[in-house]
Amino acid sequence: xxxxxxxxxxxxxxxxxxxxxxxxxxxxxxxxxxxxxxxxxxxxxxxxxxxxxxxxxxxxxxxxxxxxxxxxxxxxxxxxxxxxxxxxxxxxxxxxxxxxxxxxxxxxxxxxxxxxxxxxxxxxxxxxxxxxxxxxxxxxxxxxxxxxxxxxxxxxxxxxxxxxxxxxxxxxxxxxxxxxxxxxxxxxxxxxxxxxxxxxxxxxxxxxxxxxxxxxxxxxxxxxxxxxxxxxxxxxxxxxxxxxxxxxxxxxxxxxxxxxxxxxxxxxxxxxxxxxxxxxxxxxxxxxxxxxxxxxxxxxxxxxxxxxxxxxxxxxxxxxxxxxxxxxxxxxxxxxxxxxxxxxxxxxxxxxxxxxxxxxxxxx
Amino acid sequence: xxxxxxxxxxxxxxxxxxxxxxxxxxxxxxxxxxxxxxxxxxxxxxxxxxxxxxxxxxxxxxxxxxxxxxxxxxxxxxxxxxxxxxxxxxxxxxxxxxxxxxxxxxxxxxxxxxxxxxxxxxxxxxxxxxxxxxxxxxxxxxxxxxxxxxxxxxxxxxxxxxxxxxxxxxxxxxxxxxxxxxxxxxxxxxxxxxxxxxxxxxxxxxxxxxxxxxxxxxxxxxxxxxxxxxxxxxxxxxxxxxxxxxxxxxxxxxxxxxxxxxxxxxxxxxxxxxxxxxxxxxxxxxxxxxxxxxxxxxxxxxxxxxxxxxxxxxxxxxxxxxxxxxxxxxxxxxxxxxxxxxxxxxxxxxxxxxxxxxxxxxxx
DNA sequence: ATGAAAGCGCTAACAG
DNA sequence: CTGTTAGCGCTTTCAT
Numbered sequence: 001x002x003x004x005x006x007x008x009x010x011x012x013x014x015x016x017x018x019x020x021x022x023x024x025x026x027x028x029x030x031x032x033x034x035x036x037x038x039x040x041x042x043x044x045x046x047x048x049x050x051x052x053x054x055x056x057x058x059x060x061x062x063x064x065x066x067x068x069x070x071x072x073x074x075x076x077x078x079x080x081x082x083x084x085x086x087x088x089x090x091x092x093x094x095x096x097x098x099x100x101x102x103x104x105x106x107x108x109x110x111x112x113x114x115x116x117x118x119x120x121x122x123x124x125x126x127x128x129x130x131x132x133x134x135x136x137x138x139x140x141x142x143x144x145x146x147x148x149x150x151x152x153x154x155x156x157x158x159x160x161x162x163x164x165x166x167x168x169x170x171x172x173x174x175x176x177x178x179x180x181x182x183x184x185x186x187x188x189x190x191x192x193x194x195x196x197x198x199x200x201x202x203x204x205x206x207x208x209x210x211x212x213x214x215x216x217x218x219x220x221x222x223x224x225x226x227x228x229x230x231x232x233x234x235x236x237x238x239x240x241x242x243x244x245x246x247x248x249x250x251x252x253x254x255x256x257x258x259x260x261x262x263x264x265x266x267x268x269x270x271x272x273x274x275x276x277x278x279x280x281x282x283x284x285x286x287x288x289x290x291x292x293x294x295x296x297x298x299x300x301x302x303x304x305x306x307x308x309x310x311x312x313x314x315x316x317x318x319x320x321x322x323x324x325x326x327x328x329x330x331x332x333x334x335x336x337x338x339x340x341x342x343x344x345x346x347x348x349x350x351x352x353x354x355x356x357x358x359x360x361x362x363x364x
Numbered sequence: 365x366x367x368x369x370x371x372x373x374x375x376x377x378x379x380x381x382x383x384x385x386x387x388x389x390x391x392x393x394x395x396x397x398x399x400x401x402x403x404x405x406x407x408x409x410x411x412x413x414x415x416x417x418x419x420x421x422x423x424x425x426x427x428x429x430x431x432x433x434x435x436x437x438x439x440x441x442x443x444x445x446x447x448x449x450x451x452x453x454x455x456x457x458x459x460x461x462x463x464x465x466x467x468x469x470x471x472x473x474x475x476x477x478x479x480x481x482x483x484x485x486x487x488x489x490x491x492x493x494x495x496x497x498x499x500x501x502x503x504x505x506x507x508x509x510x511x512x513x514x515x516x517x518x519x520x521x522x523x524x525x526x527x528x529x530x531x532x533x534x535x536x537x538x539x540x541x542x543x544x545x546x547x548x549x550x551x552x553x554x555x556x557x558x559x560x561x562x563x564x565x566x567x568x569x570x571x572x573x574x575x576x577x578x579x580x581x582x583x584x585x586x587x588x589x590x591x592x593x594x595x596x597x598x599x600x601x602x603x604x605x606x607x608x609x610x611x612x613x614x615x616x617x618x619x620x621x622x623x624x625x626x627x628x629x630x631x632x633x634x635x636x637x638x639x640x641x642x643x644x645x646x647x648x649x650x651x652x653x654x655x656x657x658x659x660x661x662x663x664x665x666x667x668x669x670x671x672x673x674x675x676x677x678x679x680x681x682x683x684x685x686x687x688x689x690x691x692x693x694x695x696x697x698x699x700x701x702x703x704x705x706x707x708x709x710x711x712x713x714x715x716x717x718x719x720x721x722x723x724x725x726x727x728x
Numbered sequence: 729a730t731g732a733a734a735g736c737g738c739t740a741a742c743a744g
Numbered sequence: 745c746t747g748t749t750a751g752c753g754c755t756t757t758c759a760t
Binding site: 019064065066067068069071072077079086087088089090092093094096097100101104109110111112113114115127128129130131132153266292293296297298 | 494
């Protein structure tokens with residue numbers, strides 16, 4: 001269907017019925033296909049005239065090289081794959097944005113597979129990308145040594161995000177959860193809050209474990225006499241609410257609370273408000289992540305901020321190095337992305353940084 | 365580098381040095397490559413034995429067909445492209461999620477190009493996808509008839525999102541902005557607010573225009589005596605704040621305010637709070653989009669909600685129909701996605717739906 | 729039911 | 745500097 005004679009070659013024909021191939025260009029430019037290829041790939045060894053003729057023919061025919069044919073022979077796809085879990089809106093979009101921007105700047109395309117909740121899901125995603133990408137960026141709690149062994153096409157470069165895996169073949173970039181949490185706890189202590197409680201994340205979660213580590217380290221270092229006070233949470237707003245009530249029920253109420261993420265901090269805030277406890281006057285509160293709502297709750301939430309887009313950008317950079325065979329040159333296989341303490345109203349230190357307009361307007 | 369003899373064919377060799385090809389499978393199964401192809405593509409015309417031999421060989425060799433070679437000959441990539449602007453976090457992730465899930469279910473991959481702010485940017489994205497995708501989903505304020513004419517490879521199916529373009533070749537799916545806005549204004553009127561003002565979006569914005577249309581329609585129909593009251597906005601929180609102050613400065617303060625999006629409503633809310641005006645007691649307030657913060661501001665914001673993931677899912681469905689050559693069968697080229705009025709505290713009707721936990725927990 | 733062979737559009741030797 | 749030619753791995757006639 002749609003057919004049309006393949007012979008409509010009237011000079012300067014614009015309305016090419018079928019996609020032009022390298023042969024058409026060669027004929028049009030009156031040179032060999034080899035020369036066309038040379039010009040297109042900037043290999044040199046062609047006179048300016050030939051070059052010109054080819055370029056003109058290409059333009060006249062609206063020729064675009066077939067990427068499949070090219071891939072078939074070169075073995076490269078100029079595409080990188082991103083395998084991501086069911087990430088929270090902001091993280092997801094920022095991460096993709098960071099990766100995509102950096103990739104485009106290098107002429108790479110981005111193949112995305114998102115929303116993987118299970119190991120099998122993630123494994124399938126990784127496997128179906130085989131042959132379609134030159135490298136992968138993987139963020140998944142299910143990815144460990146075994147997983148990689150079983151699902152990764154041995155020679156495919158990959159960068160892991162936020163992963164505990166420590167394998168020279170698969171370098172990873174992690175948030176500096178430990179330092180971030182430590183800095184926040186130190187900050188709370190510094191501004192005079194004598195005791196700091198910690199609302200933990202889900203038991204098996206890597207970020208949660210690291211943040212807890214940071215809490216412990218800071219307490220050990222800066223308030224060694226003060227007993228640790230850790231309550232359980234699940235990273236959800238609701239679990240934060242429960243943790244808040246639990247904290248309030250303790251014989252001695254802590255002076256400050258550091259939640260392992262912002263959603264729990266928000267839940268916790270509700271619990272405090274409900275109980276008539278003022279924040280930060282009666283109790284200080286801080287979270288982690290700096291999600292958008294952190295600025296909009298009342299009081300605005302102090303938190304630890306991370307540039308997710310930067311994480312994506314750096315992951316792509318590292319991946320391209322890997323793809324170029326340089327290997328993860330110099331330094332350890334595991335790199336770390338710094339976090340910043342953002343002091344807003346809820347911690348009782350500053351009170352200004354309430355509303356920022358960092359985010360672009362909604363478009364839909 | 366990495367080399368290794370291509371002859372390590374010891375029976376049952378697992379550690380294939382190079383990727384196995386269809387020839388290897390044929391040899392291993394002692395059949396012709398044609399038979400292997402037939403089995404792999406389920407074309408029938410093969411005995412059970414042949415089939416079995418092939419399957420075993422495939423498994424033994426960990427054979428995976430080369431997608432580039434396949435594309436070269438079939439002309440299909442089993443990949444669809446998504447071209448998106450610099451969308452707000454939630455919209456972006458929900459949209460991708462909706463598209464990706466539906467695509468995966470059909471064995472399609474998703475090539476994403478995001479963050480396009482200019483026409484040239486979007487054009488480049490569309491052009492570089494040529495040949496790499498079987499169809500496209502495009503959301504961009506820059507896409508109009510001309511754009512498509514100039515950048516779309518004539519035979520590539522595409523569906524447009526949230527676009528005013530009305531071209532049978534490029535069906536589109538739009539949010540039902542008009543009906544949504546109309547329903548919200550009617551709701552405000554219904555619950556007793558005598559006058560409703562409207563904070564508009566950016567002048568050239570399609571959504572904004574449609575929402576204004578809805579406001580006008582509702583006022584005309586349900587409060588024909590009440591004068592229209594429209595103030596300018598830019599979809600940003602800050603412009604909402606300014607609009608709020610402008611509204612307060614009017615000789616007669618409106619009883620209710622409907623902002624064309626939630627971010628402006630939030631800004632407006634700050635203006636009201638600052639002026640000591642109570643919401644909803646002194647003035648009712650409503651937005652559009654149902655972004656996450658809408659639930660978390662105080663009072664929680666009444667708004668119009670849209671299932672963005674559903675938009676993505678439906679876009680992919682429509683696209684696959686197009687790709688299968690069915691064309692956008694039956695119905696107009698432009699379809700519409702319904703919106704729901706979500707009454708929370710700020711409009712003064714209900715006061716419960718404050719905190720929902722619809723969103724998954726943050727993972728990073 | 730099976731195999732041999734002809735390309736898909738391109739790159740990369742290898743000749744001239 | 746340019747052209748000829750041999751495949752890349754696969755699907756698909758066309759014979760058998």
